[in-house]
Amino acid sequence: MPVITEVANEDVPLRPGPKGDCLDEDSAAGKGDIEGPSPIQSPKADGAGDDEDDSSFADMPPLESFEADKASKPKKEKKIVIEDEEPEKEVDEDGWLDVLGSGELKKRVIKPGQGKDSRPQRSNWVVLNLKGTLDNGTVFEEQKDWRIILGDMETVCGLDITLALMEKGEVAEIVIPARLGYGDKGREPDVPPKATLHYHVELLDTYPAKEESELPFQERLSIGDAKRERGNFWYGRGDYSNAAHCYRRALDFLDDMGLNLSESPADLQLLLDTRLKVYNNLTATQMKMEAYEAALKSVDFVLKVQPNNVKALYRKGKILASQGNVSEAVS
Structure with a gap:
């Protein structure tokens, strides 16, 4: 998008200062990911900036004079400068x-x-x-x-x-x-x-893409299972971040929100079973990433539906032990 900049058309002399005196908003607030030099300080005059305040107001004109000066100067309009968009990257001579x-x-x-x-x-x-x-x-x-x-x-x-x-x-x-x-x-x-x-x-x-809840049941099930398989692919390669992303996206499609009751019990059970597989796999992935709080939430979803799920019970024990809750893990 074009960058629109407001430029004040006022004949105000620039205050002398070190290069880089104008900071962007993030820099001024001390934000940003890149560690830089210490904040720029305004130039000191006549020893100003010491611990004690040596300022004197004796030579300042009365307040009314500022108002008079302000009224005597015509108000300057601001110009709008529209800069060109950043150009597309150029191709080399071979295209x-x-x-x-x-x-x-x-x-x-x-x-x-x-x-x-x-x-x-x-x-x-x-x-x-x-x-x-x-x-x-x-x-x-x-x-x-x-x-x-x-x-x-x-x-x-x-x-x-x-x-x-x-x-x-x-x-x-x-x-x-x-x-x-x-x-x-x-x-x-x-x-x-x-x-x-x-x-x-x-x-x-x-x-x-349509909202997942707007898709037909079979399409939701098919896409969700495909994303589960893709998560398994990344997990097998040790790329746990991509695996977790695929599992979360699978859950978006395998959620039962918005489903009507016309689906057969067998289809609904298949959806639930597939979703539980994804949660179990997501738990294993989060454990590999040492994201134990997230893993605990994932495994608890499985155990809420299937309290005797062996994989889920085993993983919950390992999660609790990793968090230092040994007694709870043993129980």
């Missing part, structure tokens, strides 16, 4: 866009799309045709009319990032470094460790 500025994650347009306004937003559905190959040309993945939710970790991180820069109808080549792909482990049996990934992607469509 490659350096997505992150590190030279690793790159994108090249083969066929332009329908303009920037057609780009997908986070949490939108995107529909893709894609083919993934290794450096030697070996195909390790191919999808047709593949539908995923952007930002839900349903594909590798590098592709998730770059899809947000594609336009509807666009065809592009994307090169993804190992650290944003399948990492040092690879993906057995088709992606070796530390492999660079090459994707040929066509963005067929993108549209906002």
Whole structure:
């Protein structure tokens, strides 16, 4: 968006001060994540700033003179300065866009799309045709009319990032470094460790996702279970943060809020059983992350429905022991 700045058109002399005297709002409040130098102090004059207040009011004019001076000066209007938007990142002579500025994650347009306004937003559905190959040309993945939710970790991180820069109808080549792909482990049996990934992607469509409660029962169950499986994938790789994200998203779809009573008892039981699996898996993930309070809430949900669930009882004991509640864990 354009940046709109108000500039006062007043002939007021600038107060001398050290460079950087104007701080942004966060800096002035002492906020921000980056540790910087000590706060800038105003210049001292004639030894001002000592512990004792040596100020004198003897030479100050009466208050009325300030009012007279203020009234005698015409009020100046403010000008509105509209700065241009930050320009799009430039492509190199071969047409490659350096997505992150590190030279690793790159994108090249083969066929332009329908303009920037057609780009997908986070949490939108995107529909893709894609083919993934290794450096030697070996195909390790191919999808047709593949539908995923952007930002839900349903594909590798590098592709998730770059899809947000594609336009509807666009065809592009994307090169993804190992650290944003399948990492040092690879993906057995088709992606070796530390492999660079090459994707040929066509963005067929993108549209906002409906509220989970508005979806038909079977669709909610199918999407929720798919996200559970994706969480298991990340858990198996030791990526517990992504696993927890997928499990939480699975629970969004597997919640029974908004369901009507027309579903069969068997279907409702299947939904509940799948949800309990997700909570059990989320508990294990939170334990790996040492988020014991969150893990305790997750496991208690399972035990509220299934008091004799062996996995849940075992995990609750370990959680309580990790929190120092040994006697409660034993009981």
